[in-house]
Amino acid sequence: MDHQRLQQLTKITLNNNNFIQTALLSDLRVDGRRPLDYRKLTIKFGADDGSSEVKLGDTYVISFVTAQLLQPYKDRPNEGSLSVFTEFSPMADPSFEPGRASESAVELGRIVDRGLRESRAIDTESLCVVSGKLVWAIRIDIHVIDNGGNLVDAANVAALAALLTFRRPECSLTGEDGQQVVVHPPEERDPLPLIIHHLPIAVTFGFFSNENLVVIDPTYHEESVMTGRMTATLNANGDVCSIQKAGGEGVSQRVIMHCLKLAHVKAGDITAKIRDVVEIHNTERALRKIKRHSSSVAVDVCGTTATLGGKQNQSVGDKNVNHLDQLKLKDELNDMECDAKTPGQVQSNKKDGVSNNFTGGPSSWDPYSECVDSDSLKASLASRGQSTPQSKQKDSRSETKREEQPKEVKTNSSSAMDIAPNVRQSNNEGKTLKDAVKPKHKRKKKTSSNGRK
């Protein structure tokens, strides 16, 4: 109710109100659009998997997706869960209060949630680890940073983009009874993307007291003038996934059907847009991996320990850069991006090669690196047998580093020698989360001390 009051405080003036309505009568909107034009939509991705930022005109929404292993709901023992949390920052709009979620925040969360859940856009059954005991619970956090109107559409796109780029760690069952769950860290096995069947896109319409006026994607000012709103969530196939018209101005059924057809067209456009951006993001992700491999093919197999040291160096570099990246969410086409994932992926490819169960998703599949991997792997196996510590390929950065400081390589290699058996041990023994984490932790410590020498 306080929301209502604050809305009133920030109410639009009568003159502005009349201006907007009169302009609309001649098919003009205050920001220069036609009534059925969408604003410019920009989608960017953060440094981590599963984060996105969406700008729709002035509206700015960011979204994060995280996953957690939890006990499933009793009525759905073999389905993962999906939950949406909204956070309306008070800086986005004076009517947003800190603390308790306002009605509009709840409504927004429910619209996004219903659109995704009820239309079964995400395959929740694939999120099951142990039926009735452990499933992945996917959590979507939506933060509104700036309210320029039409939060629902922006939030929905942000949620979808984040879901599309989200990767969850792979899980496997071991132990005598096959009930012990091992979560493979991303360094060990490539994390898996979610299975998403279709993209439900929310398109919002604004209705005015004059029945002939309909606008799509209303701005902040239009929102305070309009008397009714309808959000239709459709996918590109023309299936309606959810509709929300919570009271307000009455419109005839004919108008609603017309709006749905318009929404279908817009949903197609937006789906294409999201797919494009995600495609670019995924290729970039894959490219980062190739870069690392390509530089090393010829130079590489000089000495296993040395290369391992090289890799450590590089991972330190990556950690640092990644840290910076996390502070400042990177641009989608930023060349400077260095990826925390890639050293892990190199490693995971290796391990998968050894255990012959490569399970990377299609997005991370790149024949080039894989081929290089197995070749060098065979070579190393042939020359040194099983006991060989894994040979590592390194990236151009680590290579230059080594050229500059040959001494450091030596120190590195000695330290790596100590660790190498450790790494292998954790591979051979029954894997537990602890084992998987330990060596990485050690390495980090040692290399960081090395790097600062």
Added chain:
Amino acid sequence: MEYVSPEGLRLDGRRPMEMRQIRAEIGAVSKADGSAVFEMGNTKVIAAVYGPRQVQNKSQQMNDQALVRCEYSMANFSTGDRMRKPKGDRRSTEISLVIRQTMEACILTHLMPHSQIDIFVQVLQADGGTRSACINAATLALADAGIPMRDLVTSCSAGYLNSTPLLDLNYVEDSAGGADVTLGILPKLDKVTLLQMDSKLPIDILENVMQLAIEGCKAVANYIREILLENTKQLEYRRGV
């Protein structure tokens, strides 16, 4: 699961286009300015309206229109398994908002500036279509309270299961995972004010389901009108005019 038998009967023996039995009663809460009980089959809802009265929280007062508030709640015992935390969850917050905005659209709020109207709806028995039942009950209660309205908002739900459009879903059909369309109309103006829909449905099928729901709403509207007329006649009789 089969929700429509080959003979064309639903689980509770209804035909696809048949509504559950509806029953309405005016004046269920003595202290309220207007109140009503509305039943759709096993779904039972009670609504009470207070107002127009002085605005309780002065800072919320509006100079050009009345303040409408709505609170929706489900009784702990209304569902099959007793609910643990009945108040303040996101679902009921959303339904409160939906009911408030729907009623706001039909109340002539500009006639009652500086005042407040409170609508309380409580679900006593939940068997699907609680949203619709609440809106119907609220309409009746508002009419009983004598609050000026553009039209009587009525609501009804419809769904789509086993490739058949079904009118007025009960709980089993509602939780079957098929489409569920809740519609609220202003019957005389023939306008849709409330439209909520879940699940996946192609546009053309949705049109049919919506049409069916509109027919349902109109049937409810006729019934509500009868009830109101009867109530007025009784009042007339008591006054001895």
